[in-house]
Amino acid sequence: MLPTPNLDHLSSKDYEQIYEPSEDTFLLLDALESEITFIKNEINPCICLEIGSGSGCVSTFLGQLLGNNSTVLFCTDINPNATSITVETGRRNSIYLDSITTNLTSGLLPRLYHSVDILCCNPPYAVTPHEDIYSKNIIEKAWAGGINGREVIDMILPLANDLLSDNGTFYLLVISDNKPDEIREKMWKQYQFHSEVVISRLAGREKLIILKFRRNGRNIND
Amino acid sequence: MRLVTHNMLQCHVRGCNVNNYPLQLSEVEIEIQETEFNSQFLRSMIRKLEWSALINSAREIGITTLPEVLPDDFDEDFLRNIHRVLLETHIQQGKMTCPNCNHVYLVRDGIPNMLLNESET
Ligand SMILES: C[S@@+](CC[C@H](N)C(=O)[O-])C[C@H]1O[C@@H](n2cnc3c(N)ncnc32)[C@H](O)[C@@H]1O
Numbered sequence: 001m002l003p004t005p006n007l008d009h010l011s012s013k014d015y016e017q018i019y020e021p022s023e024d025t026f027l028l029l030d031a032l033e034s035e036i037t038f039i040k041n042e043i044n045p046c047i048c049l050e051i052g053s054g055s056g057c058v059s060t061f062l063g064q065l066l067g068n069n070s071t072v073l074f075c076t077d078i079n080p081n082a083t084s085i086t087v088e089t090g091r092r093n094s095i096y097l098d099s100i101t102t103n104l105t106s107g108l109l110p111r112l113y114h115s116v117d118i119l120c121c122n123p124p125y126a127v128t129p130h131e132d133i134y135s136k137n138i139i140e141k142a143w144a145g146g147i148n149g150r151e152v153i154d155m156i157l158p159l160a161n162d163l164l165s166d167n168g169t170f171y172l173l174v175i176s177d178n179k180p181d182e183i184r185e186k187m188w189k190q191y192q193f194h195s196e197v198v199i200s201r202l203a204g205r206e207k208l209i210i211l212k213f214r215r216n217g218r219n220i221n222d
Numbered sequence: 223m224r225l226v227t228h229n230m231l232q233c234h235v236r237g238c239n240v241n242n243y244p245l246q247l248s249e250v251e252i253e254i255q256e257t258e259f260n261s262q263f264l265r266s267m268i269r270k271l272e273w274s275a276l277i278n279s280a281r282e283i284g285i286t287t288l289p290e291v292l293p294d295d296f297d298e299d300f301l302r303n304i305h306r307v308l309l310e311t312h313i314q315q316g317k318m319t320c321p322n323c324n325h326v327y328l329v330r331d332g333i334p335n336m337l338l339n340e341s342e343t
């Protein structure tokens with residue numbers, strides 16, 4: 001078991017500016033760790049991308065799992081505090097993260113079209129009124145997912161189809177309120193993506209789930 | 223921002239769809255940060271680059287060591303040079319200007335900012 005990234009450089013002051021790594025973050029770490037043999041042997045990634053990197057904890061961990069400076073790790077966040085802390089978290093753990101301040105992946109497409117081997121995202125998924133996804137409060141924006149917590153997720157799904165390489169894999173954190181079965185069906189119907197549940201965990205009232213998506217023709221159990 | 227990132231960035235102002243790549247670099251402040259050399263990764267990464275954009279952008283920041291045409295064969299010297307240009311050269315501050323609409327995106331403290339305000343998206 002690889003230790004989780006060192007976050008000692010972050011204090012409660014920072015967590016007024018960026019999303020504090022929580023149960024969801026750690027579930028995504030556990031999912032990536034459980035997938036690492038598959039990722040190394042079947043995907044052998046060159047380009048990784050995380051949408052909404054927050055503290056940078058997830059991409060740092062992925063970089064540590066992959067080792068040897070063997071991939072480029074692009075990280076985006078809409079919050080400039082998050083993109084700068086992302087770089088710092090990587091640096092403290094000897095991982096270089098290529099951080100970009102942007103909305104989802106704006107500016108990176110079309111160049112990254114069908115080029116991303118590992119896409120991962122812990123999105124704003126909480127069920128909130130629609131308006132909250134436009135909140136000016138950057139912390140609220142980190143978790144507010146609008147109707148069914150799906151509004152930001154539903155913007156990310158088509159991007160996954162644009163971004164993923166033929167052999168690429170997408171890891172997405174959702175909660176049961178997000179209707180994961182409906183998400184999986186939508187990805188199958190619209191883009192012929194296979195999916196499976198990698199891992200799930202109860203956190204208080206919420207069930208956290210990591211979904212894994214691959215293109216059709218790629219057996220999910222490869 | 224490393225050139226590997228810059229090579230992936232394109233202007234996304236609404237209606238700006240042609241001749242909007244690569245973003246022109248100017249007023250840059252450069253820093254070299256060494257990192258582990260991995261030839262296998264570099265070999266795959268080179269295939270994903272727009273080579274002509276890379277040599278242009280490298281020239282804009284004063285690097286003239288890249289060959290005009292991507293060689294068929296990557297020898298160790300070539301890969302070491304690419305490693306330095308692509309992965310160890312950091313643009314800490316600078317401007318990136320769209321060659322089509324002249325929109326300026328800034329790089330501050332090593333991070334490119336691709337956010338647009340509402341009227342531009
Ligand atoms: C639930 S947090 C996850 C943060 C981190 N990846 C983690 O697991 O701890 C969601 C992140 O997405 C970012 N975010 C929200 N909307 C975004 C958007 N439209 N584009 C890019 N990032 C966004 C937030 O700023 C926040 O950092």
Ligand SMILES: [Zn+2]
Nearest residue numbers: 233238320323
């Ligand atoms: Zn433009």
